[in-house]
Amino acid sequence: MAVQLFSPLRLRGLELKNRIVVSPMCEYSSQDGFANDWHLVHLGSRAVGGAGLILFEATAVSPEARITPDDLGIWKDEHIEGLRRITSFLEAHGSVPGIQLAHAGRKASTFSPWKGEGAVPAEQGWQTVAPSAVPFSPTYPQPVALDQAGIQKVLHDFREATRRSLEAGFKVIEIHAAHGYLLHEFYSPLSNQRTDNYGGSFDNRIRLLLEIIDAVRETWPAEYPLLVRISATDWTEGGWTIEDSVKLAKVLKDKQIDLIDTSTGGNVPQAQIPVGPGYQVEFAARVKQEANIPTGAVGIITTAQQAEDILANNQADLILMARELLRDPYFPLHAAQELGVDLEWPVQYQRAKRNK
Numbered sequence: 001m002a003v004q005l006f007s008p009l010r011l012r013g014l015e016l017k018n019r020i021v022v023s024p025m026c027e028y029s030s031q032d033g034f035a036n037d038w039h040l041v042h043l044g045s046r047a048v049g050g051a052g053l054i055l056f057e058a059t060a061v062s063p064e065a066r067i068t069p070d071d072l073g074i075w076k077d078e079h080i081e082g083l084r085r086i087t088s089f090l091e092a093h094g095s096v097p098g099i100q101l102a103h104a105g106r107k108a109s110t111f112s113p114w115k116g117e118g119a120v121p122a123e124q125g126w127q128t129v130a131p132s133a134v135p136f137s138p139t140y141p142q143p144v145a146l147d148q149a150g151i152q153k154v155l156h157d158f159r160e161a162t163r164r165s166l167e168a169g170f171k172v173i174e175i176h177a178a179h180g181y182l183l184h185e186f187y188s189p190l191s192n193q194r195t196d197n198y199g200g201s202f203d204n205r206i207r208l209l210l211e212i213i214d215a216v217r218e219t220w221p222a223e224y225p226l227l228v229r230i231s232a233t234d235w236t237e238g239g240w241t242i243e244d245s246v247k248l249a250k251v252l253k254d255k256q257i258d259l260i261d262t263s264t265g266g267n268v269p270q271a272q273i274p275v276g277p278g279y280q281v282e283f284a285a286r287v288k289q290e291a292n293i294p295t296g297a298v299g300i301i302t303t304a305q306q307a308e309d310i311l312a313n314n315q316a317d318l319i320l321m322a323r324e325l326l327r328d329p330y331f332p333l334h335a336a337q338e339l340g341v342d343l344e345w346p347v348q349y350q351r352a353k354r355n356k
């Protein structure tokens with residue numbers, strides 16, 4: 001059988017040259033949301049390294065949507081130019097640029113990992129919003145429950161962020177609905193205690209996500225894919241389950257979502273997560289097989305053979321990698337050599353492909 005990891009994947013009008021995706025990774029390196037040289041070099045290296053799709057980090061659709069004051073943003077037109085510089089570079093080196101549009105909900109207004117933990121002091125932070133006025137943990141900010149006007153603002157922010165994403169040269173949007181951020185907070189019964197039509201039943205809890213998909217699709221061209229990252233389980237009694245995820249995936253398939261990026265956890269601090277190699281692959285496989293929709297697998301996928309086996313076993317359609325691609329930006333070039341695939345190297349690096 002041909003090597004799956006280096007087979008192209010067509011999503012709508014777009015072709016990814018291989019199945020390796022740079023998973024979104026917050027860099028906490030922006031001022032006022034602007035992309036800068038760090039982002040160019042960081043993401044650019046991974047394009048030179050051969051990744052098929054490069055997803056920019058969780059990018060805030062409004063200032064209050066940021067996890068930290070240092071997050072990347074796309075809430076004003078001034079952000080477009082810096083982002084476009086990077087998308088142009090990635091495309092020139094054969095990678096498709098994608099953006100993860102994000103709202104951090106009750107996990108906003110916190111410290112970057114290397115600066116502290118939990119809520120930033122009031123003078124650096126902002127009022128956070130959530131489905132219900134319940135903080136993530138005692139060290140996190142106290143959110144206010146979004147009212148109707150607040151929900152309309154979130155929809156407006158995603159709509160505007162989509163327009164800017166298009167102008168910035170992105171070809172893929174991933175809606176961040178995982179890891180305990182706003183959209184996950186809405187669909188998980190652990191964080192949603194609303195009694196209006198955004199709370200209670202399954203249909204009500206997924207409503208905001210569906211409305212955001214509609215808002216994004218209003219301006220996102222039909223030839224470009226739209227992905228959704230979910231947390232397939234809360235790993236907690238009484239929380240969101242894989243069965244809920246399969247049910248959601250069927251709805252998202254009807255909404256013409258192109259792929260579900262299947263992560264887990266993040267909504268409650270006490271969840272017990274059995275972290276280990278490929279620990280989330282089973283969720284990508286179940287969503288793919290039971291909802292009949294393409295999926296991405298993510299989570300401690302670190303070797304070429306492991307990635308190849310996931311695809312060959314039909315457990316997922318894309319392999320998202322985060323930390324291994326930090327360790328080795330050239331992982332795709334190395335993986336190709338390991339799997340016996342003759343990949344084009346960047347011309348500037350051709351002399352390093354072999355020693356002769």
Ligand SMILES: Cc1cc2nc3c(=O)[nH]c(=O)nc-3n(C[C@H](O)[C@H](O)[C@H](O)COP(=O)(O)O)c2cc1C
Nearest residue numbers: 023024025026057058298299300301321322323324
């Ligand atoms: C530095 C870092 C930043 C991350 N930022 C994001 C993010 O912005 N959005 C997101 O959905 N996941 C984020 N994640 C999670 C990764 O995308 C990925 O799902 C997780 O690290 C598991 O994959 P891995 O084992 O290959 O690292 C981040 C992970 C790391 C290590």
